[in-house]
Amino acid sequence: MxxxxxxxxxxxxxxxxxxxxxxxxxxxxxxxxxxxxxxxRKKIDKDDEFAYINPNYKKEIRNVLYEINKREITKKAVAFENAMYPETGRSFEILIPIGTELKGFHLIDEQTGYGLPIRILLMTATNDKECYAEEAIKTGDKWKIAISVHYDAPMVAEDIARKIGRKNGFEICK
Incomplete structure (x- = not known):
């Protein structure tokens, strides 16, 4: 015991x-x-679409967004979205603000090199034509082009995305 x-x-x-x-x-x-x-967050490069999350770039990107909001949307760019559907080889022409360019499927300011929290995506069209996370959409027979903004981006980014959508004949989401 x-x-x-x-x-x-x-x-x-x-x-x-x-x-x-x-x-x-x-x-x-x-x-x-x-x-x-x-x-x-500090490892995110300045030309990345998530650069706004990096505290080192947040203030500068916000200032760049306000500057871009004043620019005209007349520059033609060819957008490719082959990351999701490489078999399609699909591309389309879209008008973007002057002084910006498309890198992959997000916008970059040419002067500063900062990545902007605005994406242009090509997705398969579904029967559901409603907006969810997008600011503007354009639906075709097989494809849907969407302009979206990251969840924590400032309101000016949403304004720019809607202006791009209006200029290109997209349906603007509320």
Missing amino acids: KNLKYLLIMIIAVLGLNSCSYIWNQFTDAIYDLVHEGEE
Whole structure:
């Protein structure tokens, strides 16, 4: 009986020390996360479509967006969206603001090189012709062209996206 008592005490002690180790590891992981918070966002390049998330570029991109909002939308660009449907080889011509260019499927300011939180996408058309996350859509028989803005972008980006949509004859989403 005495040996069983010591055996139980040993098992409980091992379990207790093991849980202390777990708690210590959780504590050190939490401290590491606090120290390195935001490093992933700081790795985003300035010409990336998510550059607005990077705190180093946020203010400059906002100023660039206000500047672009004043520009005319008369520059012709050819947009390719082969990342989702490479077999189509589909391309289309679209009018974008002067001083911007398309890189992949998002806009970049030519003067500063900042990536803007505005995307132009080509998707398969569904029977559902309603807008969800898009600012403007144009639906054909097989394809839907959408202009969308990232979820945390300023309102001026939405205004620019809607202006691009209006200029190109897209349906403007509310």
